[in-house]
Amino acid sequence: MDTVKVGLLGFGTVGTGVVRNLQINRELLQQRLHRDLVLTRIATRDVNRDRGVELEPGVLTSDIDEVIANPEIDIVIELIGGDEPAKSYILKAIANGKHIVTANKALMAVHGQEIIAAADQQGVSVMFEAAVAGGIPIISAIKENLCSNKFSSVLGILNGTCNFILTKMSQEGSDFAPVLQEAQDLGYAEADPTFDIEGVDTAHKIALLAALCFGTSVDFDKIYTEGISKVSAIDIQFAEQMGYTVKLLAIGKNHDDQIEVRVHPTMIPKTYQLAQINGVFNAVRLIGDFAGPTLLYGSGAGMDATASAVMGDVMAVSRDLTTGGKPRVPILGYNADAIRNLPIMEMGEVVSHYYLRFTTADQTSVLAKISGCLGNHDISIQSMLQPEVREINSVSIVIMTHEAKEADINAALAEIEQLDVVLQPTCLIRVENAPL
Ligand code: HSE
Numbered sequence: 001m002d003t004v005k006v007g008l009l010g011f012g013t014v015g016t017g018v019v020r021n022l023q024i025n026r027e028l029l030q031q032r033l034h035r036d037l038v039l040t041r042i043a044t045r046d047v048n049r050d051r052g053v054e055l056e057p058g059v060l061t062s063d064i065d066e067v068i069a070n071p072e073i074d075i076v077i078e079l080i081g082g083d084e085p086a087k088s089y090i091l092k093a094i095a096n097g098k099h100i101v102t103a104n105k106a107l108m109a110v111h112g113q114e115i116i117a118a119a120d121q122q123g124v125s126v127m128f129e130a131a132v133a134g135g136i137p138i139i140s141a142i143k144e145n146l147c148s149n150k151f152s153s154v155l156g157i158l159n160g161t162c163n164f165i166l167t168k169m170s171q172e173g174s175d176f177a178p179v180l181q182e183a184q185d186l187g188y189a190e191a192d193p194t195f196d197i198e199g200v201d202t203a204h205k206i207a208l209l210a211a212l213c214f215g216t217s218v219d220f221d222k223i224y225t226e227g228i229s230k231v232s233a234i235d236i237q238f239a240e241q242m243g244y245t246v247k248l249l250a251i252g253k254n255h256d257d258q259i260e261v262r263v264h265p266t267m268i269p270k271t272y273q274l275a276q277i278n279g280v281f282n283a284v285r286l287i288g289d290f291a292g293p294t295l296l297y298g299s300g301a302g303m304d305a306t307a308s309a310v311m312g313d314v315m316a317v318s319r320d321l322t323t324g325g326k327p328r329v330p331i332l333g334y335n336a337d338a339i340r341n342l343p344i345m346e347m348g349e350v351v352s353h354y355y356l357r358f359t360t361a362d363q364t365s366v367l368a369k370i371s372g373c374l375g376n377h378d379i380s381i382q383s384m385l386q387p388e389v390r391e392i393n394s395v396s397i398v399i400m401t402h403e404a405k406e407a408d409i410n411a412a413l414a415e416i417e418q419l420d421v422v423l424q425p426t427c428l429i430r431v432e433n434a435p436l
Contacts, residue, residue, distance in 0.1 A: 003036045004318040007067035007098075009089055010079035011044035011060075014103055014130070016051045017307025018077060023053065029311075033318050043067045068093040075317050077310060078102040087111055094118045094126075099321075101313040103130035103306060109204040110220050112211070116331045125320065125327040127313035132205045133158055133282040135305030136298040137312065142212045142286070143333030149288025151213040154252040155432070158205040160280035160300045161189045161196040162228050162248040166236070166265075167278040170245060175233050188280055198227035199248060199263040206250035210261045213286065214254045215334040216342040218261060224347045226264040235357060235427055238385060238398050239267050242355075245275040249432060260345045267355050267431040348407035353382065353431035355400055356409075358416065359424035362395045366421045370397065373419070377412040379404045394423050400431065 006022075008015055022029070022039055029037055039059060047060045061067070067076055068089055076093040078100060080086040086107055090100055091114075100119065102108065108115065108128050119126045129139045133156070142151070157163050161183055168179045180197065183189035195201045203225040207218045228248050239246050249266035252259065268275050273295050277283040282300030287293050299305035320328050332339060360366045371381060385398040401409070413426050 001030065001034070001036050002322075003038045004033070004075065004321055005038050005040045005073050006075045006077060006314060007040055007070060007073040008042040008077045008079065009064065009067055009086075010081070011042050011046075011051065012079065013303045014306045014310065015042065015044075015077075015079045016053055017303035018079070018310050019051075019053045019055070020304070021307045021311045029315065033315060033322070035318060035322060037314065037318065040073055041067045041070060064089060068098065069096055073098060074321060075099045075101060075314055077314065078104055079310070080104070081106070083107060083110070087115070090115055090126075091118055094122050094124055097122060097124060099125040099127075099317045099327075101127045101130075101310055101317065103128070103310060105131035105201070105204040105208065109207040109218075112208070113217055116336075119331060120336050123326060125317050126331050127317060128208070129313050130306050130309035132208050133284060133296075134298070134300040134302060135308045136282055136284065136296050136300065137309070138209065138284045138296050139212060140312070140316070141294070141296060142209070143329055146286065146288050146291055146294065147333060149286075149290050150254075151286055151288050152254050153287045154206070154209050154213045154250075154284065155274060156202075156206060156209060156250040156284040157247055157274060157277050157282055158250050158284070158300065159196055159199075159202045159248060160282060161193060162199075162202070163277065163282070164188050164280045165197070166228060166231065166246055166248065169231070169233055170236050170240070173233055173237065176229060176231060196227075197229050199225040200227075202248060202250045202263045206252055206261055206263060209250070209284065210252035210259055212333055213252060214259050214342065215332065215338060216259060216340045218259070219344060222261075222344040224262040224264065228265055231265050231429075232427070234396070235355070235429060238357065238396075239355065239429070241385065242267075242383065242398075242400060243270055244268060244355075244431065244433075245270050245272075246429065247274065247277075249274075251432065255345065258343045258345045260350060262347070262350070265429055267429050267433075269433050348405070348410070350406045351403050352406065353401055353403055353433055354409050355398065355429040355431055356413070357427040358397045358399070358422060359394050360397055361393065361421045361423060363421055366395075367397065369419050369421060370399070370416055373412050373415040374399070374401070376415065377404075377408040379408055379412055
């Protein structure tokens with residue numbers, strides 16, 4: 001049987017999963033590919049660590065060039081992560097004619113254009129299914145199975161750490177800090193959880209999904225990114241009373257001349273399927289003009305789920321190799337000359353419903369003053385809640401607005417916060433409640 005030779009850069013958790021998949025499912029992979037996938041070299045800084053998998057002698061090396069400059073190797077799997085040196089290694093491997101499979105969302109979201117241009121020039125593939133939502137085959141769904149659709153939106157719960165924390169806060173009424181600690185104790189959250197909880201990891205992933213769905217470059221720095229560290233138990237409880245759940249939602253919408261790409265805590269109706277995605281699971285909802293709404297759900301992280309995505313890409317590239325080696329599907333699913341440079345809509349232009357919680361003095365006319373400021377900026381109130389339980393000298397007033405432009409909301413809030421009866425900064429959560 002012919003072989004396809006694979007090299008691995010980085011030998012951490014996902015790399016170990018890849019080795020396990022190649023070993024445990026070797027026969028299945030052969031049956032599906034009619035080739036033998038051979039892991040020829042693994043480059044790692046730590047060649048002595050026991051990862052619980054057995055390797056042929058000579059496979060492990062600390063010399064990167066034994067992978068990226070090895071004439072035998074067809075496919076390089078990059079699992080180092082981060083910016084440099086991963087980027088330089090990938091570019092060097094591409095220059096050497098290697099096909100690339102990577103799980104590196106940060107690299108692809110920020111430097112994807114440069115990497116894709118280099119790969120297109122060389123006529124090699126860059127596959128990154130594992131970069132978004134772990135084991136969920138969302139990228140191949142967009143690029144292949146749903147490729148006859150024009151997508152109007154893509155919504156995602158793309159960070160398991162945040163979804164675990166928000167689910168716990170919602171189910172147990174707990175505050176953010178102790179639940180983050182629990183997530184860290186359980187190994188779901190990193191020792192430094194900043195990228196996850198501040199939404200950066202989610203922003204990397206929606207940058208890639210928006211590019212794939214809408215056929216455009218996406219300027220990562222222009223993505224509005226707000227994490228969950230300021231979400232409080234009280235807002236989750238009010239959301240619950242109003243029929244909503246709070247999720248860290250990644251939002252991509254196509255307006256043809258521009259796109260919306262944003263990440264922030266979002267209230268969604270409890271009746272949305274996305275509202276049922278709990279714990280560390282991920283989900284993505286696409287709306288295509290022919291397929292309609294499609295929801296993909298599954299494990300967003302972890303050794304085996306992420307290895308499954310990596311190996312799916314390795315199999316796809318290997319199949320291309322068996323039929324001549326040219327990539328069958330363009331890297332972003334569009335021909336390179338069809339990729340646009342659509343701008344990302346400024347946040348002030350975004351139209352949404354808004355949940356606003358004011359902390360005010362318990363006096364006459366407070367509500368009239370607040371609603372007056374909202375009215376001054378054409379913001380219409382959809383519903384209101386003023387719970388009886390209150391702090392000694394203050395009261396919470398919760399207002400859900402009809403659709404409003406964010407710039408108008410900001411102008412109204414600036415006025416409201418000047419009122420002497422308003423005691424604290426307003427808490428704002430955007431609401432996504434378009435009918436399904
Ligand atoms: N840290 C991510 C999460 C997984 O919590 O979902 C890798 O992207």
